Amino acid sequence: FITENIIEQIEYFGLSTKLLSLIADNTTNMDAYGHHLASLLQSHYNNTNFCKIRYTSYILNAVKAGISVLDKSVKKAHEFTSHIRHSQPCFEELKK
Structure with missing residues (x-):
């Protein structure tokens, strides 16, 4: 459903051969959507340059956490x- 709406807008604005990428989060459904959209653009418009780019903000937030x-x-x-180190009795005990 979403892909068909996006394709409709792409056609309306004449972007079918000019669209290069989709930036989306890293969820499984967005991966599937990106692959489906790429397939449609390639088969219907011969657009082989399209690719899905992962939204790096999610990755950076995970790294930060x-x-x-x-x-x-x-x-x-x-x-x-x-x-x-600052407790001499503990330090001496650990050295044994």
Whole structure:
């Protein structure tokens, strides 16, 4: 349904051979939509240049979230080692 509406607009504006890419999120349905749209553009309009581009913002947000989790773990490990290093009895016990 969405693809047919998009194709209708592409035809209306005369973009069928000029459309180069679709930027969409990384969900499975958008992957399927991108492949379907590419297939239609190729078969009906001989547009072989079209491709789907993943919306990198999602990827960058996932990386950022992962880094923040690691930052917390690294901070805790740093605090722990600092505590041990500055506590002479603990430090001596660990050396044994």
